[in-house]
Amino acid sequence: MRHHIVSLTVGLALVPLVQGAAQAPAARDTAKQLPMPGGTSVPNADPFPSTYRPYGSRPTVIRNVTILTAAGPTIRNGSVVLRDGKIEAAGRDVTAPPDAVVIDGTGKYVTPGIIDTHSHIGGGGVPGDQGAQLNDINEATSPVTAHVWVEHSVWPQDPQFPRTLAGGVTTIQVLPGSANLIGGRSVVLKVVPSRTAQGMKFPGAKYGLKMACGENPKRVYAQRGPSTRMGNIAGYRAAWIQAEAYRRRWDKWNANHQGDPPTRDLGLETLAEVLRGNILVHNHCYRADEMVQMMDVAREFGYRIRSFHHGVEAYKIADLLARDSISASVWADWGAFKLEAADGVRGNMALLNRAGVRAVMHSDDASGEQRLNQEAAKAMAEGNRIGVPVTEDEAIKWMTIHAAWALGLDDKIGSIEVGKNADVVLWSGNPFSVYSRAEKVWVDGAMLFDRLDPASQWRTDFELGFVPANRGGVR
Amino acid sequence: MRRALTLTVALFATTASAASAQTIAITGAKIYPVSGPPIEHGTLVMRDGKIVAVGADVAVPTGAQRIDAAGKVLTPGLVNAATVLGLVEIGAVRSTRDASARGHEGIAAAFRPWEGLNPASALIGPARDAGITSAVIVPQGGLIAGQVGVIHLVPGTASDMVLRAPVAMFAALGPAGSVNGASRAETIMRLREVLSDARVYKARRADYERAQSRALAASRLDLEALLPVLDGRIPMILDADQASDIESAVALSREFGFRLIISGGSEAWEVADRLAAAKVPVLTGAMNNIPQSFAQLGQRQENAGLLAKAGVTVALTGNAGGGDEEAFNVRNIRFEAGNAVAYGMDWNAALRAITLAPAEIFGVADRVGSLQPGKIADVVIWSGDPFEFASQPERVFVRGTQISTPSRQDLLEQRYKTLPPSYRAP
Numbered sequence: 001m002r003h004h005i006v007s008l009t010v011g012l013a014l015v016p017l018v019q020g021a022a023q024a025p026a027a028r029d030t031a032k033q034l035p036m037p038g039g040t041s042v043p044n045a046d047p048f049p050s051t052y053r054p055y056g057s058r059p060t061v062i063r064n065v066t067i068l069t070a071a072g073p074t075i076r077n078g079s080v081v082l083r084d085g086k087i088e089a090a091g092r093d094v095t096a097p098p099d100a101v102v103i104d105g106t107g108k109y110v111t112p113g114i115i116d117t118h119s120h121i122g123g124g125g126v127p128g129d130q131g132a133q134l135n136d137i138n139e140a141t142s143p144v145t146a147h148v149w150v151e152h153s154v155w156p157q158d159p160q161f162p163r164t165l166a167g168g169v170t171t172i173q174v175l176p177g178s179a180n181l182i183g184g185r186s187v188v189l190k191v192v193p194s195r196t197a198q199g200m201k202f203p204g205a206k207y208g209l210k211m212a213c214g215e216n217p218k219r220v221y222a223q224r225g226p227s228t229r230m231g232n233i234a235g236y237r238a239a240w241i242q243a244e245a246y247r248r249r250w251d252k253w254n255a256n257h258q259g260d261p262p263t264r265d266l267g268l269e270t271l272a273e274v275l276r277g278n279i280l281v282h283n284h285c286y287r288a289d290e291m292v293q294m295m296d297v298a299r300e301f302g303y304r305i306r307s308f309h310h311g312v313e314a315y316k317i318a319d320l321l322a323r324d325s326i327s328a329s330v331w332a333d334w335g336a337f338k339l340e341a342a343d344g345v346r347g348n349m350a351l352l353n354r355a356g357v358r359a360v361m362h363s364d365d366a367s368g369e370q371r372l373n374q375e376a377a378k379a380m381a382e383g384n385r386i387g388v389p390v391t392e393d394e395a396i397k398w399m400t401i402h403a404a405w406a407l408g409l410d411d412k413i414g415s416i417e418v419g420k421n422a423d424v425v426l427w428s429g430n431p432f433s434v435y436s437r438a439e440k441v442w443v444d445g446a447m448l449f450d451r452l453d454p455a456s457q458w459r460t461d462f463e464l465g466f467v468p469a470n471r472g473g474v475r
Numbered sequence: 476m477r478r479a480l481t482l483t484v485a486l487f488a489t490t491a492s493a494a495s496a497q498t499i500a501i502t503g504a505k506i507y508p509v510s511g512p513p514i515e516h517g518t519l520v521m522r523d524g525k526i527v528a529v530g531a532d533v534a535v536p537t538g539a540q541r542i543d544a545a546g547k548v549l550t551p552g553l554v555n556a557a558t559v560l561g562l563v564e565i566g567a568v569r570s571t572r573d574a575s576a577r578g579h580e581g582i583a584a585a586f587r588p589w590e591g592l593n594p595a596s597a598l599i600g601p602a603r604d605a606g607i608t609s610a611v612i613v614p615q616g617g618l619i620a621g622q623v624g625v626i627h628l629v630p631g632t633a634s635d636m637v638l639r640a641p642v643a644m645f646a647a648l649g650p651a652g653s654v655n656g657a658s659r660a661e662t663i664m665r666l667r668e669v670l671s672d673a674r675v676y677k678a679r680r681a682d683y684e685r686a687q688s689r690a691l692a693a694s695r696l697d698l699e700a701l702l703p704v705l706d707g708r709i710p711m712i713l714d715a716d717q718a719s720d721i722e723s724a725v726a727l728s729r730e731f732g733f734r735l736i737i738s739g740g741s742e743a744w745e746v747a748d749r750l751a752a753a754k755v756p757v758l759t760g761a762m763n764n765i766p767q768s769f770a771q772l773g774q775r776q777e778n779a780g781l782l783a784k785a786g787v788t789v790a791l792t793g794n795a796g797g798g799d800e801e802a803f804n805v806r807n808i809r810f811e812a813g814n815a816v817a818y819g820m821d822w823n824a825a826l827r828a829i830t831l832a833p834a835e836i837f838g839v840a841d842r843v844g845s846l847q848p849g850k851i852a853d854v855v856i857w858s859g860d861p862f863e864f865a866s867q868p869e870r871v872f873v874r875g876t877q878i879s880t881p882s883r884q885d886l887l888e889q890r891y892k893t894l895p896p897s898y899r900a901p
Binding site: 374 | 813
């Protein structure tokens with residue numbers, strides 16, 4: 001990464017984009033409990049631990065700025081202090097450390113780092129030419145592939161990562177695709193340069209489980225089954241029945257270590273973790289009636305659905321989603337690309353918002369991921385058009401704190417509040433304006449993107465020579 | 476149930492049938508005629524479906540319906556320069572997908588997609604409600620995908636909607652035009668073979684009809700369809716992303732003397748000066764910076780702005796890449812323009828790129844794309860800057876008639892605003 005030399009001369013809070021020698025292996029607390037490492041199934045096992053360490057940061061204060069906090073009302077003419085990777089202060093009247101880098105935010109906006117609950121970048125890398133072999137998100141070999149972990153498909157040199165960061169996005173959940181009823185484990189990544197997927201993994205984040213309803217699985221498995229929606233539901237139930245038996249076997253053995261441990265099964269291990277509440281379910285589902293079927297499946301087996309994804313018909317059951325505290329990760333305005341998406345309406349977000357559902361603006365698309373602020377702006381405008389008003393203070397939550405909740409990380413990220421991780425975006429103007437762009441982006445207090453300093457910007461290995469700085473990329 | 480639905484449709488249809496003979500004057504708005512400089516506090520008068528006057532000092536004719544638009548913005552109806560609107564309803568449902576022809580080995584020059592246009596498409600309403608009043612419908616797939624038409628988003632039959640067709644031929648170079656794994660130069664070779672045989676066909680049509688000709692490289696109808704391209708009556712769109720493919724397209728247009736339009740054009744900015752010199756317009760977007768393929772490594776959001784600065788005529792198309800921009804989100808073209816501005820395009824140039832520029836490129840500028848006396852009265856009153864998300868198209872006039880029929884999406888929103896819903900009409 002050639003630009004770290006350049007950035008040293010810049011003198012701003014931008015830090016070299018090189019992960020230092022500080023990358024010691026993470027403590028493997030869970031590993032210590034293993035009587036037979038790798039051979040047993042224990043809750044919260046962490047065989048591919050995060051090696052992420054925050055990049056170096058300097059105390060920073062952004063002054064005279066409008067702050068959309070995602071925690072309370074907009075703070076006008078305020079300041080935010082970032083120190084030691086955390087938000088140290090935010091408000092009208094704050095004291096900044098004397099050595100802080102001072103950034104004038106006059107006319108600009110600060111928001112929390114944007115969070116996308118539905119990404120495939122890294123796993124579905126580009127270029128996507130036939131033969132490039134970078135499409136690694138659908139293990140479409142069996143309807144239930146709970147045994148796969150999408151982090152094993154993540155290519156840290158995917159040139160989509162720096163573009164996502166330049167959209168103000170600091171945390172993403174990479175999910176397996178939707179070919180399967182149960183597609184495998186997701187992974188939560190920080191959008192940072194790294195040599196490894198482990199170096200991007202959000203420390204302490206729970207895993208997610210990707211499930212998919214409807215057309216995709218029944219189309220993919222039309223020949224071998226499931227080939228119908230009833231076949232889909234039978235498939236989930238069969239998997240959970242096995243998982244429940246597996247969980248009981250292992251919980252019993254883990255309690256007393258009597259005799260030989262049960263045989264380990266990667267897929268059932270993941271499903272058992274869902275039943276124990278250690279893995280969050282992210283369920284791709286378009287139709288309202290199918291979502292309600294899935295809510296009953298979850299009830300039957302005692303797990304919770306954390307978020308329905310895509311949910312183009314979520315507005316039809318907004319009351320039921322609110323009742324069961326299920327978040328809805330949806331688009332602003334996609335629809336009609338298949339019949340189960342035919343009832344997509346732009347009012348979806350606003351109607352969910354009004355019903356008290358944690359509405360999340362997700363992308364499922366590397367291009368849309370860079371502009372979640374614009375997607376939220378469209379959805380807000382539609383709400384206002386149809387008499388379901390949405391404020392900016394609500395809309396900002398769709399891509400920050402609600403998304404953080406869907407990932408189980410709302411205690412760490414997703415709002416501008418003292419003590420939270422300093423994942424912060426400085427926008428050139430109101431983020432709901434088409435003309436505004438993320439100008440600077442901090443992850444854990446380290447400035448990792450500065451639009452005004454192209455020489456400092458993250459360029460992946462792939463781009464070197466193929467997409468040199470004088471060609472495409474972020475500017 | 477079916478009967479109830481029919482009644483509903485009839486009811487709404489009446490709301491759209493205001494007498495177009497009526498004279499309407501819109502006053503007080505900031506008017507962007509596009510063909511000329513903006514007019515503060517201007518007045519626009521339309522009658523019999525045509526614009527009759529635009530200006531700052533235009534008197535409101537006696538008896539005219541007056542619409543006070545003080546503080547609002549007036550633009551021509553927008554033109555989406557590349558869509559499958561009316562050709563694809565539900566992407567995955569084969570029976571509703573009519574944007575491509577099987578052709579012969581990737582050649583479908585005779586394909587005229589507007590002959591399969593669905594005027595009842597539920598996606599037309601939302602597009603029109605969002606200020607789109609014309610759309611360029613393009614065939615998809617293969618080396619020569621077929622012919623391009625311009626449709627007018629008026630309520631009516633398919634033939635009512637066709638504004639002009641054909642307006643261009645659509646073909647592709649590079650990976651997009653590759654048939655059966657053909658390499659770049661092989662794709663060019665194949666296109667050259669077909670174009671030269673079209674010349675042969677033209678010169679020796681009588682021999683061909685008497686079977687006194689060698690076998691030609693495409694079917695009779697396909698060769699016939701290519702003659703207007705070779706005669707310069709319609710341009711040829713070549714879809715090309717890689718800069719070298721774009722150069723090949725320019726070379727091919729010189730070789731055969733056809734008028735060229737580049738579409739896609741991810742790396743067009745790299746050869747902007749050449750395109751400007753050759754007067755080749757480009758259809759491209761402003762919402763993609765992803766090197767999605769090896770032919771698009773130089774893709775960047777500044778593309779449209781850089782091309783315009785170099786003097787290239789640009790018409791904006793949806794290029795974010797999710798796919799929805801092609802039919803469901805034809806309406807989002809105004810945000811493409813906004814993004815183009817955010818990435819360096821002049822605001823007025825961006826407005827032109829979604830109105831008059833595509834109208835000029837496709838030969839319909841005498842009727843649509845600008846607010847000038849004599850033009851079809853396709854007019855949009857916006858609550859504010861049309862590129863901003865918060866702005867709404869408050870009234871959309873097509874041929875001088877305000878259209879306010881609720882779309883399928885409007886009806887769904889209305890139905891589910893209260894839960895549980897009522898399943899009575901609408």
